Amino acid sequence: MIIQISECPGSNSYILSLIEAYKKLGLTTFCGKHNFFCSNIVPDLLHIHWPEMLIEWFPFAEKEPEEKLKEIKSRLDFFKQNNTKIILTIHNIRPHDKSKDSFELNLYKTIIKKTDIFVHHCPRSIDLLKSNYYIPKDKKHVVANHGDYLHDYENLSKYSAREKLNIDSDKFVILNFGQQRLYKGEDFIQETFDQLKINEKFLLTAGNYQYPSNSYSKTTFLKLKNKIRERQKFSSKKFIIRPIKQKELPIIFSSADLVFVAHKSGLTSGILNMAATYSKPIVFPDIGCFEYQMKDWVYKKYNPESIGEAIKSITSIYKEMHSGSFKLDNTKWIMNNSWENHVNKILEVI
Numbered sequence: 001m002i003i004q005i006s007e008c009p010g011s012n013s014y015i016l017s018l019i020e021a022y023k024k025l026g027l028t029t030f031c032g033k034h035n036f037f038c039s040n041i042v043p044d045l046l047h048i049h050w051p052e053m054l055i056e057w058f059p060f061a062e063k064e065p066e067e068k069l070k071e072i073k074s075r076l077d078f079f080k081q082n083n084t085k086i087i088l089t090i091h092n093i094r095p096h097d098k099s100k101d102s103f104e105l106n107l108y109k110t111i112i113k114k115t116d117i118f119v120h121h122c123p124r125s126i127d128l129l130k131s132n133y134y135i136p137k138d139k140k141h142v143v144a145n146h147g148d149y150l151h152d153y154e155n156l157s158k159y160s161a162r163e164k165l166n167i168d169s170d171k172f173v174i175l176n177f178g179q180q181r182l183y184k185g186e187d188f189i190q191e192t193f194d195q196l197k198i199n200e201k202f203l204l205t206a207g208n209y210q211y212p213s214n215s216y217s218k219t220t221f222l223k224l225k226n227k228i229r230e231r232q233k234f235s236s237k238k239f240i241i242r243p244i245k246q247k248e249l250p251i252i253f254s255s256a257d258l259v260f261v262a263h264k265s266g267l268t269s270g271i272l273n274m275a276a277t278y279s280k281p282i283v284f285p286d287i288g289c290f291e292y293q294m295k296d297w298v299y300k301k302y303n304p305e306s307i308g309e310a311i312k313s314i315t316s317i318y319k320e321m322h323s324g325s326f327k328l329d330n331t332k333w334i335m336n337n338s339w340e341n342h343v344n345k346i347l348e349v350i
Contacts (some may be wrong), residue, residue: 004084005031005041007053011153011246015049016287017121018248020151021339025347033057037075042082045350049089051111052104064105069110085350088112089119091266093128096183109133117349121146121268122289128267142349146268146293147339149277154250161254167238171202172318175256175280178271180241181210185262192262192310193237198318206240206252253278258317263287264304273337279328281321283313298326 008031009016015031022029030041033054040303042262047051055061055068079086088111095104112133117140126141162169178256179277186205193203209226211219229239244252259275259282267288275282276297284290285304300313320326 001045002028002030002041002043003045003047003087004035004039004041004063005029006033006036006046006048007050008032011159011243012272013149013246014147017149017339018047018343021147021343024340025343033060037071038145040349042079042177043084045085045087047089048111048115050091051080051088051107052095053057055107065106069103069106072107073110076111080114085116086111086114087346088115090121090125090129090267093125093132096099096181096266099201105340116140117346119144119346120289122292124292125267125289127270128288140349142345144342144345145337146270146273146289147342148207148334148337149249149270149274150334152246152249152274153277154254156250156254158254158257161251164251165238165255167202167204167255172200173200173202173256173258174260174314175252175259176203176205176207177244177252177259178207178269179210180205182212183264183266185264188262188264188307188310189260192307194312194316195307196307196311198315202238203237204240204252204256206244208243209241235247248326249274250278253280256280257321258283258314260310260314261285261290262310268293273312276330276333276337279329279330281317283317285310294333296336297330298328 003022005015005019007015009019019029019031034057035041036054037060052070060068076086088317095102095108112135118129120141120143123143129135140325159169167173174193176186178184180186193201209222211222226239226241253274257280259271259280261271261282261284263269263285264285269290272282272284272290272293276294281298282294283300283302286301287304291301300312300317302309
């Protein structure tokens with residue numbers, strides 16, 4: 001069996017781990033946007049991820065929206081005419097930060113229409129997909145847990161990690177990790193942290209910053225602000241505002257006591273699975289698949305945009321950690337969220 005994956009491995013090891021899991025089962029696997037558009041190889045399965053990522057390569061990115069959509073439809077028809085089963089993993093119900101009339105949303109609709117099997121990271125995702133799009137009853141759905149991040153994992157002590165980052169060992173480090181985008185609630189995290197009544201609290205913000213494209217003056221101001229935040233030394237905060245390399249992940253996550261997520265919207269997040277892989281408790285808003293992703297792990301949830309509830313959740317974990325009332329053993333979570341399980345569930349449906 002031949003499997004084509006629409007994405008290439010990147011800074012996030014999700015795709016690489018998925019490819020390795022397919023290969024371990026003896027399946028021939030190849031990947032990449034260029035192969036999606038240019039290859040004449042006919043795969044048995046085409047596994048698509050993040051539809052909007054298909055258009056982000058030169059020179060295709062310079063074409064008009066109508067041309068892009070026409071070419072993508074043509075390629076999907078090529079696969080369908082050659083009896084290729086199309087699989088789509090639902091990472092997001094809708095494109096981030098896009099209007100209801102955007103090209104990206106039309107792209108979602110086009111690919112969803114051609115899809116044979118939908119892969120979800122929780123049962124709730126199935127209901128959300130059906131409530132946002134017309135999904136014929138003959139389409140198949142499978143819930144396959146979001147996998148772990150063992151590919152990036154390194155057993156590094158908290159002391160060693162903090163020494164590399166120049167963070168005091170007595171601090172209670174709260175990690176805000178990932179691309180700092182509008183919907184991920186950086187301001188909410190800052191406000192929650194400022195109101196948090198923990199003496200040794202320390203906020204580590206690490207990840208690339210996605211600047212708004214609609215305002216030159218605002219973008220310029222934010223870039224200047226981030227340069228100052230990176231260079232200035234704070235007693236209770238540290239900012240690493242740039243793309244994070246894979247080899248830096250063990251250092252950043254090992255330095256933390258707790259991971260804090262404040263997405264205003266969204267369906268899934270790899271940050272949750274990174275936290276569980278590194279045995280770090282996590283606090284997150286009650287949205288999408290978040291709670292399902294953290295089944296069998298240590299977490300607290302809160303109503304989105306409720307600073308009071310977020311503070312209560314962080315404080316609760318802080319007190320439990322200091323009282324020794326729970327153990328950070330992620331063995332069961334790792335077992336249930338392996339990439340082998342993920343791939344086997346997909347192949348069972350096929």
